[in-house]
Amino acid sequence: MTIFKRLFHYWKLFGKTVFHGLALILLVFTFYMVLTPLGWLRRKFSKAPVQLNLDPEAKSYFLTSHPESNDSMTTPY
Amino acid sequence: MQKMAVSTYILGISCFYHDSAASLIKDGEVLAAAQEERFTRVRHDSSFPINAIKFLLRQANITIEDIQIVAYYDKPFITFERLLESHLATAPKGLQLYLKTIPVWLSRKLDIKSEIKRNLKSLRKNKRSKLPELLFSAHHQSHAASAFYPSPFHDAAVLCVDGVGEWATTSLWQGHDTKLTPIKELHFPHSLGLLYSSFTQYLGFKVDSGEYKLMGLAPYGRPKYAKKIRDELIDLKDDGSFRLNMTYFGYLESTQMIHSKFTQLFGQPCRKPETRFSEFHCDIAASIQEVTNQAMIRLASHARSVTGQKNLTLAGGVALNCVANTQVFQKAGFEQVWIQPAAGDAGGSIGSAYLAWHQHLKQPMKKKDKDQMQGAQLGPDFGREQIFQAVTASNLVYEELSDSDLTEQVSNELVKQSVVGWFQGRMEFGPRALGQRSLLGDPRSPSMQDQMNLKIKFRESFRPFAPSVLAEKAADFFEEPSISPYMLFTAKVKKSTAAEPGQSLNDQRKSLTSDYPAITHVDTSARLQTVDKDISPKYHQLLESFFKKTGCPMLINTSFNLRGEPIVCTPQDAINCFMNSNIDVLVLENFVIHKSRQTDPVYHKYQQDLAPD
Ligand SMILES: [Fe+2]
Numbered sequence: 001m002t003i004f005k006r007l008f009h010y011w012k013l014f015g016k017t018v019f020h021g022l023a024l025i026l027l028v029f030t031f032y033m034v035l036t037p038l039g040w041l042r043r044k045f046s047k048a049p050v051q052l053n054l055d056p057e058a059k060s061y062f063l064t065s066h067p068e069s070n071d072s073m074t075t076p077y
Numbered sequence: 078m079q080k081m082a083v084s085t086y087i088l089g090i091s092c093f094y095h096d097s098a099a100s101l102i103k104d105g106e107v108l109a110a111a112q113e114e115r116f117t118r119v120r121h122d123s124s125f126p127i128n129a130i131k132f133l134l135r136q137a138n139i140t141i142e143d144i145q146i147v148a149y150y151d152k153p154f155i156t157f158e159r160l161l162e163s164h165l166a167t168a169p170k171g172l173q174l175y176l177k178t179i180p181v182w183l184s185r186k187l188d189i190k191s192e193i194k195r196n197l198k199s200l201r202k203n204k205r206s207k208l209p210e211l212l213f214s215a216h217h218q219s220h221a222a223s224a225f226y227p228s229p230f231h232d233a234a235v236l237c238v239d240g241v242g243e244w245a246t247t248s249l250w251q252g253h254d255t256k257l258t259p260i261k262e263l264h265f266p267h268s269l270g271l272l273y274s275s276f277t278q279y280l281g282f283k284v285d286s287g288e289y290k291l292m293g294l295a296p297y298g299r300p301k302y303a304k305k306i307r308d309e310l311i312d313l314k315d316d317g318s319f320r321l322n323m324t325y326f327g328y329l330e331s332t333q334m335i336h337s338k339f340t341q342l343f344g345q346p347c348r349k350p351e352t353r354f355s356e357f358h359c360d361i362a363a364s365i366q367e368v369t370n371q372a373m374i375r376l377a378s379h380a381r382s383v384t385g386q387k388n389l390t391l392a393g394g395v396a397l398n399c400v401a402n403t404q405v406f407q408k409a410g411f412e413q414v415w416i417q418p419a420a421g422d423a424g425g426s427i428g429s430a431y432l433a434w435h436q437h438l439k440q441p442m443k444k445k446d447k448d449q450m451q452g453a454q455l456g457p458d459f460g461r462e463q464i465f466q467a468v469t470a471s472n473l474v475y476e477e478l479s480d481s482d483l484t485e486q487v488s489n490e491l492v493k494q495s496v497v498g499w500f501q502g503r504m505e506f507g508p509r510a511l512g513q514r515s516l517l518g519d520p521r522s523p524s525m526q527d528q529m530n531l532k533i534k535f536r537e538s539f540r541p542f543a544p545s546v547l548a549e550k551a552a553d554f555f556e557e558p559s560i561s562p563y564m565l566f567t568a569k570v571k572k573s574t575a576a577e578p579g580q581s582l583n584d585q586r587k588s589l590t591s592d593y594p595a596i597t598h599v600d601t602s603a604r605l606q607t608v609d610k611d612i613s614p615k616y617h618q619l620l621e622s623f624f625k626k627t628g629c630p631m632l633i634n635t636s637f638n639l640r641g642e643p644i645v646c647t648p649q650d651a652i653n654c655f656m657n658s659n660i661d662v663l664v665l666e667n668f669v670i671h672k673s674r675q676t677d678p679v680y681h682k683y684q685q686d687l688a689p690d
């Protein structure tokens with residue numbers, strides 16, 4: 001019985017390692033193969049919401065706020 | 078027959094980022110609020126505030142089934158969008174940060190609805206009962222609501238400045254009756270809070286908790302680098318809007334606040350924690366404080382000209398910077414400035430609950446003539462029986478006194494230079510101890526600062542303590558003090574002269590002249606708390622009694638906790654703190670416990686440890 005228990009323990013450990021390994025590969029893959037090219041396109045062709053440039057000539061950096069809609073509290077977005 | 082009116086209970090929650098907290102409002106009035114850290118004893122605990130919620134339910138004598146609405150203080154999907162957009166803006170840089178944050182978000186933070194529901198379900202008595210409706214308010218909207226709705230004003234300008242919420246880092250609002258209208262905002266990564274935190278890290282303090290140390294270091298220095306900061310790091314416009322030069326900062330794509338380019342700019346590496354402070358460190362602190370003051374004054378002045386209001390309310394983590402607040406009060410042209418005492422994210426829970434009441438349920442504003450935070454006394458209190466049990470279970474020798482005998486005896490002890498642990502009424506909501514869970518001492522004593530730091534808090538500190546002062550006497554002892562019930566403003570101590578910056582910290586403290594050295598900073602300022610008779614009658618009585626004996630209407634007030642611990646919550650926490658330090662007298666409501674009278678040797682351990690000096 002104990003030998004099965006031990007085997008099962010190693011099997012679980014193996015499974016966990018594989019799971020974490022796969023997850024890591026998937027994350028790294030999405031970062032370089034999806035996010036990076038998308039980011040490049042975003043910067044090239046659209047006005048990205050993350051603005052990194054300074055504008056010494058501008059009088060203000062303020063953005064105009066948009067009032068929330070009446071039922072805005074019902075959603076997490 | 079008339080239908081019985083049922084009260085509406087709304088539970089506000091803030092968690093998963095910084096200090097988690099929960100607040101309860103009943104028919105539009107704040108009943109109770111508390112931070113989770115006080116219950117779990119884990120400082121800045123950001124986990125779901127299940128213990129704080131249990132307390133709220135106990136306090137109101139209701140169950141989770143009686144709550145109609147649960148309001149969460151942030152919009153998690155928008156925050157996640159901001160994270161993704163930040164990666165899009167910086168990829169291929171930022172893999173490490175991506176690997177650190179994205180899995181947590183995908184597995185837990187994004188599906189906050191289930192996370193909250195799962196926790197609420199665990200509180201149900203009846204497994205079949207319906208859960209309350211779940212609402213979400215935007216982060217800065219929650220801050221703005223926490224600043225405006227509980228303020229004493231029906232009309233005000235509202236300014237929120239913090240690290241970051243979803244996108245907004247700074248926002249400007251107009252409050253009128255129940256309407257809270259957003260006007261202008263600034264977005265991530267351009268953030269005054271994160272700029273200040275970057276310098277906090279540069280000077281070797283912990284980000285998100287060491288900011289007040291940076292503020293405390295500033296008076297020792299000269300703002301020599303303010304121009305450099307303005308020229309290189311932040312482009313600050315006349316209207317207070319700004320952008321940061323992100324080539325110096327790391328937080329957009331890494332786990333570090335600053336890049337090596339930042340340290341090169343100032344020519345010195347990051348200060349290592351716990352090492353000595355040089356003149357350079359003090360000057361850096363003075364410089365970033367100066368720039369922060371300038372930005373806050375401009376933002377507030379702009380808020381005044383845009384809204385035309387004569388009252389201002391503030392919230393967001395930066396509003397805990399009492400030096401900047403004082404500059405705003407003195408220079409931005411408002412008649413009155415009110416600041417939410419829990420200005421950080423903990424206070425977002427109150428704001429979110431208020432929004433559910435006024436904006437979602439469209440309930441009218443009750444007439445108000447004073448602030449609704451009740452002196453921040455919104456946490457748990459403990460009855461005679463509970464204290465008696467805790468005291469006897471710990472084998473303590475005690476006396477139980479009447480109110481008048483109590484203040485008489487305790488003020489005598491304070492005159493005799495005793496350090497008093499003062500535990501009264503309901504625990505404070507927000508980061509400051511305000512006379513409910515405070516350590517008290519005599520501010521006239523030149524050695525009291527060191528004594529309290531070394532023997533009780535077990536730390537060395539360059540920061541003077543804060544004074545509590547009788548509100549009606551404040552003007553006799555401080556230059557132009559503002560009404561400061563929440564310790565969020567500073568004022569100059571009268572008849573004191575400042576030290577000259579440039580010398581060592583110790584020499585500066587020695588060359589300062591003040592009748593109240595323990596509470597006077599080297600620039601003669603003090604972070605005062607004005608104590609009102611209506612709000613804190615017993616504490617007021619103690620201060621009065623001390624004043625009659627000494628002519629000094631103030632006491633040192635520092636938070637009742639040891640180094641690295643959250644402020645005490647229960648009588649047992651207070652007893653533990655008393656046992657593990659050299660507090661001379663512990664006062665739990667009307668129970669007085671003298672260290673010297675204890676027969677159990679366990680209470681004398683620390684006195685022996687520290688005896689030689
Ligand atoms: Fe915030």
